[in-house]
Amino acid sequence: xxxxxHGPDSGRSAVRRPASIKDVAAxxxxxxxxxxxxxxxxxxxxxxxxxxxxSVVNRLGYVPASLARSLQAGSTSxxxxxxxxxSNTFFAELAKGAEDAAHDLGYGVILCxxxxxxxxxxxxxxxxxxxxxxxxxxxxxxxxxxRRLEALMGRFPIALADEEVDGLEGALIAxxxxxxxxxxxxxxxxxxxxxxxxxxxxxRELKSGVARAGGFVxxxxxxxxxxxxxxxxxSGYRLVSELLAAGDPDFTAVFxxxxxxxxxxxxxxxxxxxxxxxxxxxxxxxxxxxxSLAHPSLTTVHQPAYDVGRTATAQLLQYxxxxxxxxxxxxxxxxxxxxxxxxxxxxx
Amino acid sequence: xxxxxHGPDSGRSAVRRPASIKDVAAxxxxxxxxxxxxxxxxxxxxxxxxxxxxSVVNRLGYVPASLARSLQAGSTSxxxxxxxxxSNTFFAELAKGAEDAAHDLGYGVILCxxxxxxxxxxxxxxxxxxxxxxxxxxxxxxxxxxRRLEALMGRFPIALADEEVDGLEGALIAxxxxxxxxxxxxxxxxxxxxxxxxxxxxxRELKSGVARAGGFVxxxxxxxxxxxxxxxxxSGYRLVSELLAAGDPDFTAVFxxxxxxxxxxxxxxxxxxxxxxxxxxxxxxxxxxxxSLAHPSLTTVHQPAYDVGRTATAQLLQYxxxxxxxxxxxxxxxxxxxxxxxxxxxxx
DNA sequence: TTGTAAGCGTTATCAG
DNA sequence: CTGATAACGCTTACAA
Numbered sequence: 051x052x053x054x055x056h057g058p059d060s061g062r063s064a065v066r067r068p069a070s071i072k073d074v075a076a077x078x079x080x081x082x083x084x085x086x087x088x089x090x091x092x093x094x095x096x097x098x099x100x101x102x103x104x105s106v107v108n109r110l111g112y113v114p115a116s117l118a119r120s121l122q123a124g125s126t127s128x129x130x131x132x133x134x135x136x137s138n139t140f141f142a143e144l145a146k147g148a149e150d151a152a153h154d155l156g157y158g159v160i161l162c163x164x165x166x167x168x169x170x171x172x173x174x175x176x177x178x179x180x181x182x183x184x185x186x187x188x189x190x191x192x193x194x195x196x197r198r199l200e201a202l203m204g205r206f207p208i209a210l211a212d213e214e215v216d217g218l219e220g221a222l223i224a225x226x227x228x229x230x231x232x233x234x235x236x237x238x239x240x241x242x243x244x245x246x247x248x249x250x251x252x253x254r255e256l257k258s259g260v261a262r263a264g265g266f267v268x269x270x271x272x273x274x275x276x277x278x279x280x281x282x283x284x285s286g287y288r289l290v291s292e293l294l295a296a297g298d299p300d301f302t303a304v305f306x307x308x309x310x311x312x313x314x315x316x317x318x319x320x321x322x323x324x325x326x327x328x329x330x331x332x333x334x335x336x337x338x339x340x341x342s343l344a345h346p347s348l349t350t351v352h353q354p355a356y357d358v359g360r361t362a363t364a365q366l367l368q369y370x371x372x373x374x375x376x377x378x379x380x381x382x383x384x385x386x387x388x389x390x391x392x393x394x395x396x397x398x
Numbered sequence: 399x400x401x402x403x404h405g406p407d408s409g410r411s412a413v414r415r416p417a418s419i420k421d422v423a424a425x426x427x428x429x430x431x432x433x434x435x436x437x438x439x440x441x442x443x444x445x446x447x448x449x450x451x452x453s454v455v456n457r458l459g460y461v462p463a464s465l466a467r468s469l470q471a472g473s474t475s476x477x478x479x480x481x482x483x484x485s486n487t488f489f490a491e492l493a494k495g496a497e498d499a500a501h502d503l504g505y506g507v508i509l510c511x512x513x514x515x516x517x518x519x520x521x522x523x524x525x526x527x528x529x530x531x532x533x534x535x536x537x538x539x540x541x542x543x544x545r546r547l548e549a550l551m552g553r554f555p556i557a558l559a560d561e562e563v564d565g566l567e568g569a570l571i572a573x574x575x576x577x578x579x580x581x582x583x584x585x586x587x588x589x590x591x592x593x594x595x596x597x598x599x600x601x602r603e604l605k606s607g608v609a610r611a612g613g614f615v616x617x618x619x620x621x622x623x624x625x626x627x628x629x630x631x632x633s634g635y636r637l638v639s640e641l642l643a644a645g646d647p648d649f650t651a652v653f654x655x656x657x658x659x660x661x662x663x664x665x666x667x668x669x670x671x672x673x674x675x676x677x678x679x680x681x682x683x684x685x686x687x688x689x690s691l692a693h694p695s696l697t698t699v700h701q702p703a704y705d706v707g708r709t710a711t712a713q714l715l716q717y718x719x720x721x722x723x724x725x726x727x728x729x730x731x732x733x734x735x736x737x738x739x740x741x742x743x744x745x746x
Numbered sequence: 747t748t749g750t751a752a753g754c755g756t757t758a759t760c761a762g
Numbered sequence: 763c764t765g766a767t768a769a770c771g772c773t774t775a776c777a778a
Contacts, residue, residue: 068529070755081765086757096763116528117469118755121770126465128508128530137494139687142485149484149511153518158525160476161509163497170501177506180464181416182476313691339487343661345693418771429749434773444747466771469754 286314634662
């Protein structure tokens with residue numbers, strides 16, 4: 051028994067097959083071609099005919115299947131957004147910017163939350179090869195996997211957001227000015243009178259963290275102890291705790307390469323009975339929402355996460371929407387130092 | 399110099415048309431059918447032939463076009479996730495749960511960030527009618543628009559997350575136990591000795607807020623002044639400020655229907671020179687990340703945002719993946735009172 | 747074990 | 763101004 055969408059009662063519980071362009075054409079006694087053109091406006095149609103078609107469209111509740119349209123057009127108007135953790139406010143802001151830019155151009159965004167999991171990332175990258183998405187905004191925040199590089203090097207439409215990737219100098223990339231951020235922190239602490247600092251960096255593979263550290267060291271011009279963290283709160287806590295436990299810490303200020311680790315540092319210092327900023331100053335990076343609410347409120351570098359996401363996406367779509375391959379280009383967005391309560395001149 | 403895809407030699411730099419199943423078939427001297435079956439395993443294929451096909455697949459870098467597959471199958475393995483603001487950590491957590499559940503079942507998630515914009519919401523709801531997505535997890539957090547209701551009532555596969563919608567008692571819904579949360583707060587404040595409270599609610603159209611208030615009033619059994627906010631920080635600030643400015647506030651505790659408004663209240667109290675919790679206790683709802691970092695840290699009701707997203711999605715997909723319409727059902731997830739530093743017995 | 751052909755629902759091309 | 767036909771790239775009866 052076949053289903054007839056016009057049937058008197060195709061039955062309440064069953065899922066009715068939605069009307070197709072053919073159903074509309076038949077009911078309006080025109081060809082599918084004409085229906086298509088009435089809806090798209092791609093060529094003039096007699097007003098009488100058009101009216102008849104439109105009325106049938108309404109009556110049947112016809113909505114064109116975008117899938118078929120995509121197949122025919124060769125593009126889906128959907129892009130992927132690859133990020134490691136959507137519950138991190140930095141990436142959430144970035145996602146918002148990406149979604150906004152995509153929405154402006156009529157694109158949808160598939161959320162690819164990797165949890166730093168390479169396998170998961172690979173699966174999502176596969177979507178681009180299966181042509182389910184027209185491009186990818188990539189902000190994975192972890193070192194490149196083999197398949198990832200393959201996809202990128204294969205000149206698939208990908209834009210890097212916030213983070214460069216080694217060996218991909220020829221990509222489209224939008225990023226905050228990490229080095230300038232580091233420099234601002236270095237200058238700030240130096241001006242306050244600090245001469246010995248602890249820098250908690252991110253993993254060496256991540257260029258952004260390296261740039262932050264580089265800018266800082268250059269501007270601080272004092273003694274810097276470096277420790278490598280992983281951008282998670284606990285590593286900030288652990289590294290600072292260890293140094294304090296080892297006795298006589300050789301720093302009056304801590305610069306963590308992101309706010310999360312700065313929070314960890316704050317906790318470690320508090321537990322050690324040190325006051326912030328009385329005994330030790332602390333600076334973060336990112337300016338996530340919690341930074342201004344923490345106690346003491348955190349001096350940090352504001353990253354324009356929203357703009358990074360928005361810029362990367364807008365740039366990508368500018369080319370993708372014309373069927374072109376995005377060329378190499380770099381968009382560096384300005385950062386800003388937010389001086390709050392966690393920094394002060396060193397004691398003595 | 400422009401790129402001309404039709405040029406005499408679109409050669410090396412141009413975008414090569416990706417290999418299709420026909421290309422593979424031709425190169426392997428078999429029919430497309432066989433290629434399909436080698437890849438899907440849907441019917442046995444001679445091992446020799448299969449090997450030959452696989453080798454060609456590798457050589458050509460063939461990846462099946464999921465679009466065509468979807469068209470044929472009548473489903474995309476993609477769902478939509480409608481939320482008002484991805485940069486709100488509550489919704490970000492919810493999104494994470496949804497993405498996780500979807501990923502487990504091989505589904506992709508299209509991020510539909512509405513910014514509380516009805517037009518934007520409508521556009522996204524259109525996707526479900528155009529069959530680009532197989533279902534929708536709906537957590538919009540604003541009163542229903544006409545089209546929304548239409549979509550929902552039309553028995554499209556939609557699951558409500560976190561928020562009921564009026565007139566949709568027959569939907570699949572996963573939500574935190576808002577009423578129990580309100581009750582916990584009421585009991586807590588009562589036990590501390592408070593007898594007069596200010597309750598800052600959300601908009602009346604949102605059932606979750608109403609349930610929170612209801613539970614609270616019932617359990618508190620004292621005098622409650624109610625003011626209607628909009629779930630944004632500023633409204634908490636404004637409402638409390640106004641009451642304080644009017645002189646002699648008739649409360650020793652404030653219960654805000656979400657953390658954001660509680661933060662606003664905190665600011666208003668501080669500006670009025672009142673100490674928290676010394677003069678006034680403050681309680682929020684949601685337990686967003688900033689709640690534990692604020693000063694004083696905020697007593698609040700922890701909502702299992704991740705679980706709400708995960709449950710709604712898992713439930714939805716359980717039916718959608720079988721082509722069934724999700725039946726009415728309700729999943730109420732437990733909440734937990736987090737007692738922190740913003741509550742204490744009333745002065746005197 | 748394999749192939750042919752008919753879809754899935756559109757839109758572009760070409761003809762009238 | 764309108765229509766028939768052929769794609770788009772895949773899966774799946776039905777046949778051999």
